[in-house]
Amino acid sequence: MEGVDHLAFERNKAQFDVDAMKIVWAGSSHALEVSDRMSRLVASDPAFRKDNRAMLGRKELFKNTLRKAAYALKRIIELRLSEEEASMLRSFVDEPAFTDLHWGMFVPAIKGQGTEEQLKKWLPLAQKMQIIGCYAQTELGHGSNVQGLETTVTFDPKTDEFVIHSPTLTSSKWWPGGLGKISTHAVVYGRLITDGQDHGVHGFIVQLRSLDDHLPLPGITVGDIGMKFGNGAYNTMDNGVLRFDHVRIPRDQMLMRVSRVTREGKYVQSNVPRQLVYGTMVYVRQTIVSDASTALSRAVCIATRYSAVRRQFGATGGNPESQVIDYKTQQARLFPLLASAYAFRFVGEWLKWLYTDVMTRLQANDFSTLPEAHACTAGLKSLTTSATSDGIEECRKLCGGHGYLCSSGLPELFAVYVPTCTYEGDNIVLLLQVARHLMKTISQLGSGKKPVGTVAYMGRVEQLMESRSDVQKAEDWLNPSAVLGAFEARAARKSVACAKNLSKFSNPEEGFLELSNDLVEAARAHCQLIVVSKFIDKLQQDIPGKGVKQLLEVLCSIYALFHLHKHLGDFLSTGCITSKQGSLANDQLRSLYSQVRPNAIGLVDAFNYTDHYLSSILGRYDGNVYPKLYEEAWKDPLNDSVIPDGFQEYIRPMLKQQLRNARL
Numbered sequence: 068m069e070g071v072d073h074l075a076f077e078r079n080k081a082q083f084d085v086d087a088m089k090i091v092w093a094g095s096s097h098a099l100e101v102s103d104r105m106s107r108l109v110a111s112d113p114a115f116r117k118d119n120r121a122m123l124g125r126k127e128l129f130k131n132t133l134r135k136a137a138y139a140l141k142r143i144i145e146l147r148l149s150e151e152e153a154s155m156l157r158s159f160v161d162e163p164a165f166t167d168l169h170w171g172m173f174v175p176a177i178k179g180q181g182t183e184e185q186l187k188k189w190l191p192l193a194q195k196m197q198i199i200g201c202y203a204q205t206e207l208g209h210g211s212n213v214q215g216l217e218t219t220v221t222f223d224p225k226t227d228e229f230v231i232h233s234p235t236l237t238s239s240k241w242w243p244g245g246l247g248k249i250s251t252h253a254v255v256y257g258r259l260i261t262d263g264q265d266h267g268v269h270g271f272i273v274q275l276r277s278l279d280d281h282l283p284l285p286g287i288t289v290g291d292i293g294m295k296f297g298n299g300a301y302n303t304m305d306n307g308v309l310r311f312d313h314v315r316i317p318r319d320q321m322l323m324r325v326s327r328v329t330r331e332g333k334y335v336q337s338n339v340p341r342q343l344v345y346g347t348m349v350y351v352r353q354t355i356v357s358d359a360s361t362a363l364s365r366a367v368c369i370a371t372r373y374s375a376v377r378r379q380f381g382a383t384g385g386n387p388e389s390q391v392i393d394y395k396t397q398q399a400r401l402f403p404l405l406a407s408a409y410a411f412r413f414v415g416e417w418l419k420w421l422y423t424d425v426m427t428r429l430q431a432n433d434f435s436t437l438p439e440a441h442a443c444t445a446g447l448k449s450l451t452t453s454a455t456s457d458g459i460e461e462c463r464k465l466c467g468g469h470g471y472l473c474s475s476g477l478p479e480l481f482a483v484y485v486p487t488c489t490y491e492g493d494n495i496v497l498l499l500q501v502a503r504h505l506m507k508t509i510s511q512l513g514s515g516k517k518p519v520g521t522v523a524y525m526g527r528v529e530q531l532m533e534s535r536s537d538v539q540k541a542e543d544w545l546n547p548s549a550v551l552g553a554f555e556a557r558a559a560r561k562s563v564a565c566a567k568n569l570s571k572f573s574n575p576e577e578g579f580l581e582l583s584n585d586l587v588e589a590a591r592a593h594c595q596l597i598v599v600s601k602f603i604d605k606l607q608q609d610i611p612g613k614g615v616k617q618l619l620e621v622l623c624s625i626y627a628l629f630h631l632h633k634h635l636g637d638f639l640s641t642g643c644i645t646s647k648q649g650s651l652a653n654d655q656l657r658s659l660y661s662q663v664r665p666n667a668i669g670l671v672d673a674f675n676y677t678d679h680y681l682s683s684i685l686g687r688y689d690g691n692v693y694p695k696l697y698e699e700a701w702k703d704p705l706n707d708s709v710i711p712d713g714f715q716e717y718i719r720p721m722l723k724q725q726l727r728n729a730r731l
């Protein structure tokens with residue numbers, strides 16, 4: 068039935084002001100207004116259709132992406148959209164494209180690493196898309212280990228140029244998005260060599276293709292690296308391979324904000340501190356954390372709506388069967404993910420603040436918070452993207468068999484999302500960086516250096532090593548200080564245990580390698596503490612709207628207690644809580660799930676996603692799932708004919724026992 072809201076009875080159960088929650092989710096009334104307007108603009112324009120994406124061949128799929136990118140830019144210009152509106156519009160088009168790397172990596176790299184003159188020259192071209200850029204760092208042989216990159220960039224003082232070369236097969240650039248077929252330019256990372264001396268890896272702006280006929284420039288071999296995981300998904304992106312054969316670029320195309328090469332070929336550090344470039348990394352990782360909340364909330368929205376529609380078992384006395392959302396096991400899998408989506412939203416919001424704070428301090432030559440900010444963005448990127456990838460897959464399972472259909476929207480969402488665990492820093496490598504920071508923090512405690520920011524709790528390490536939770540009944544776990552105390556003690560104790568074990572090794576690096584699993588766990592505990600504490604901080608703010616704050620408190624407790632329950636071994640083995648207190652936390656969780664249940668649909672409606680953006684029959688706003696699933700099946704190309712192509716040649720001979728004579 069068209070026009071009927073099959074989930075109206077669920078929406079009526081909500082005990083809070085959904086519109087007010089929409090504002091909290093969006094970040095402000097203004098952000099909600101813009102995102103609502105942009106998402107509707109995209110949804111109502113047939114040019115942005117994407118429901119057929121999983122069935123398109125690679126070439127058609129890719130061409131379609133190019134058309135959408137060009138059309139989006141046309142609309143942005145026609146409607147004179149602001150930068151904020153344009154970026155929202157692009158995100159609602161919801162198709163990975165070369166533009167993501169252009170805006171998300173190429174432009175920020177120039178902004179972060181270029182001099183004033185370079186900004187003046189390159190940014191206007193990039194902003195109008197008169198040039199299209201990508202970010203070419205990773206090589207076939209090296210990704211995580213950036214210092215292992217092999218591309219050479221040698222200064223030639225005779226011509227005042229750099230010569231870029233790929234000396235080995237493994238030095239081929241491999242993976243950069245937008246590189247394969249589209250980018251005209253790239254920020255290329257290679258080893259800078261002047262006068263025979265290797266100065267390590269630096270960034271250079273390199274033109275790859277002609278701006279007239281798009282052919283690769285002399286000495287450049289470039290192409291796409293091939294199909295990737297899933298249907299549709301990230302195959303809309305032209306991840307590329309690139310080789311240089313002694314390609315020459317002018318000297319002023321080295322990104323020279325922090326170091327430069329003079330006309331005479333001298334390598335000099337500028338008076339701009341090297342740490343400034345870390346600002347870009349903090350920015351990029353902060354957007355990845357915000358995107359994690361978006362991807363997870365999409366999956367959760369689909370799984371929650373479908374769980375309210377889907378009924379299995381339990382029909383009694385002529386009543387319908389039970390909605391699967393009423394099963395406690397379904398709630399215990401789904402609601403922590405719902406809570407995580409909100410938790411990641413708020414930690415992402417906080418990271419935005421952190422980025423501005425870091426930048427302000429950097430401008431004032433204050434680098435004191437930088438190592439901490441760097442470690443914390445690395446850790447949060449790792450934690451949120453891993454949890455989101457696992458969460459999307461869990462949502463697919465929560466939707467049973469139908470979740471496996473592309474029309475559920477979940478397989479493509481998963482396939483698009485999972486590489487986030489790898490790019491912008493492999494998640495394990497990042498946690499190891501966090502662990503290094505934690506170990507350094509502990510080693511400096513004795514020297515009187517006060518830990519700042521998210522490691523400030525380490526300053527109370529002596530007290531945290533001794534503390535005991537005073538939880539006596541289940542409701543005590545609703546007290547934020549009880550939760551914080553347990554998470555801080557667990558994180559501190561895990562780190563201290565690692566530091567103690569490390570000190571037994573005569574060679575610290577050997578110890579670090581040997582203990583890396585424990586170090587990763589300590590880093591994870593630290594990052595979970597950050598998410599919990601930022602959620603709690605958010606709740607200290609004035610949050611208007613009937614029942615909004617109360618529900619957020621419920622979600623915050625679910626996030627914390629779910630992790631406490633999941634990692635109970637940590638909390639018990641470090642002696643932060645007793646097994647009785649662990650079991651009280653579990654009791655409290657059950658009660659919290661019951662409080663979410665009537666509000667579940669309202670809480671996912673608050674994400675304010677259009678059906679176009681969700682692209683899921685199971686997650687339709689109106690809950691009209693079955694007729695639409697049935698309709699969708701008939702659209703599959705296999706159903707174009709009643710008898711499939713291949714029947715006469717292969718199946719008929721089988722049925723008629725004539726395989727021996729068949730031409731196979």
Ligand SMILES: Cc1cc2nc3c(=O)[nH]c(=O)nc-3n(C[C@H](O)[C@H](O)[C@H](O)COP(=O)(O)OP(=O)(O)OC[C@H]3O[C@@H](n4cnc5c(N)ncnc54)[C@H](O)[C@@H]3O)c2cc1C
Binds near residue numbers: 203204496
């Ligand atoms: C979809 C996608 C898009 C990408 N886009 C771009 C782009 O636009 N530009 C670009 O330059 N690059 C891009 N990349 C490349 C990406 O940044 C790298 O793949 C990433 O940095 C990981 O490096 P790697 O592939 O070398 O993995 P590896 O480092 O080889 O990882 C392999 C395994 O080794 C483990 N490992 C590695 N080092 C350590 C260690 N020290 N200790 C313990 N374990 C370790 C890892 O955890 C992992 O399990 C993209 C990648 C993907 C998948």
